[in-house]
Amino acid sequence: MAAKTALTMAALICICANSMDAAKPLPSIIKPCPKNDPKLNECAVVSGNLAIPKLKSGIPSLGVPPMDPFFVKKINVEGNGIGVHLIFRDVNLHGLSDTKVTSIRITHDPPNFIWNIHIPVMQMIGKYEASGKVLLLPITGKGDFNVTMFGMDVQYEFSCDTVKRSDGELYYSPSSNKVEYSVKKVSFQMENLFNGNKLLGDEMNRFLNENWREVDKSWGPEVAESVVGAMTVVTRAITSKVPVKNFWTYVRKIRVENGGMGISMQSVNVRIHGLSKSKPIGQWMNKVSPPSFRWNLFAPRLEINSNHEVHRRILLLPIVGKGNLNITLTDVDYVYSFDCDLERREDGKEYLVPRTSHIDFKSSRMHTTLTNLFNGNKLLGNQMNYFLNENWREIQKEFGPPIADALAKAIRKIVNGITRKVPLDAIFPEEV
Known part of the structure; x- marks a missing residue:
């Protein structure tokens, strides 16, 4: 499958992400x-x-x-x-x-x-x-x-x-x-x-x-x-x-459970902003069935908002609270990989059916804000948020896997929207 068409589909994902933001x-x-x-x-x-x-x-x-x-x-x-x-x-x-x-x-x-x-x-x-x-x-x-x-x-x-x-x-x-x-x-x-x-x-x-x-x-x-x-x-x-879809959010979760720093946190109703600004910068594709894909993309800024419940410790400091969470990632390089099956439909055409997906990412900065920490104690809450952002590299190691999982689910939803409606030979016309 040609590099040109691989980048075209990666660009299509970014366009679809933009259309989701613009609905x-x-x-x-x-x-x-x-x-x-x-x-x-x-x-x-x-x-x-x-x-x-x-x-x-x-x-x-x-x-x-x-x-x-x-x-x-x-x-x-x-x-x-x-x-x-x-x-x-x-x-x-x-x-x-x-x-x-x-x-x-x-x-x-x-x-x-x-x-x-x-x-x-x-x-x-x-x-x-x-x-x-x-x-x-x-x-x-x-x-x-x-x-x-x-x-x-x-x-x-x-x-x-x-x-x-x-x-x-x-x-x-x-x-x-x-x-x-x-x-x-x-x-x-x-x-x-x-x-x-x-x-x-x-x-x-x-x-x-x-x-x-x-x-x-x-x-x-x-x-x-x-x-x-x-x-x-x-x-x-x-x-x-x-439209109906914009009346609701859909429960996505980020869960951090007893990681290396001892923190236990669950975030629900996760909303991710900024995927529409992503730019494709590279790709890899496997031509042998079953098809697999890997795209390198860059987003200037990704913002994650959710409702959180956190307790136990971060590093050596106790933390407890239940409120809103904002995580902002800057200069995000991420690699999205997924495998597919091929399905032949009644129209005689083959369609991609995504099976598994995974994301690895790194960013130049991560900024975290947790509201209503320590039962609304503003002084302790501000100090904890300051501590989190001073130690953002360590925090990112802890939060990174669940954030990557949430990003993978969001992008997979976009990919599914494309592959469910567009046949393989339309996505990759050079293969026709």
Whole structure:
């Protein structure tokens, strides 16, 4: 197999790594969760509660409007049970940015999401038109209104289809939803009832507030739908532009267990940045079946982020903590090796099927930051991070093998994406 085509495939890996980096991401205000993590639901609750306050101004780049206040053009209440026909227009919902996510339940096959949220206080302010009866009393009017709901709990369940688009990516397509809600108290203030008759208007407002439970049975479901409408706007805007794969991270692990320095550390949810900047600088290939490959590549900078849990000792110093990990490698020379089988498909073409892979690397510098060491003791934590970086060569010897394993898995995912779709004679046309 020619050197030119070997370098071409190495370059293709770098291009694919770049396309992975460039894929439409989730908005930065939303923290993706590990898809197959047993604690996925707990992670989603944390992510939701971090994101909601930041949605107040909307996400213009995705077409998400401001969420507080959230504008609703029209809410139509048919008056089931109490005989009133009511239209709310040009309604501003205030208070949605104070929403708290209390629980989330996610299933993947088929995609289904159940959100339970709590809104401490939500105000609806706008224009109304009313006619008919509330309970046994006639009501008519047109003017300003304010409905305030206290302690509102909403369960919002929605299902999704997955649709493959022209870019080859799968996207969520919300297909159905249902809503349940409860509220602890509702207050009403309707202006200009009975053509501005203040006496009758005040009596009707008093009656509405004294009988809010009965009134809410009729008006509440439409109001709850307006809250869900706000959630649906966000959901549809994001799912229409962000592919399924970018909603999740995938649990990768780096484990250092009782190495030469006595450290025990596990990192999960590992994310690697910088592979897209790699440049191929050399190669070796075995023409004899089964094929094997080795590429020499150079990355100016690789950054590894994860969640860590560490204890025992580094060199002679005790260390304990649970938080975030950042490892930055500079001027990284790495050699990626892998073996393949050949598989003939129904189209009559041969495809490479990667079997085993391995990486060796070296760097000119390694910088490590561990957060929340020693139960958040900033002084001890800073001293430990200083010590780690002063002794980075020794630390790299300890961390090197698990880092190499994480890098190998990331690159193998890219290679698999190529070899699964592209036949051998297209990857190496000179062999045709």
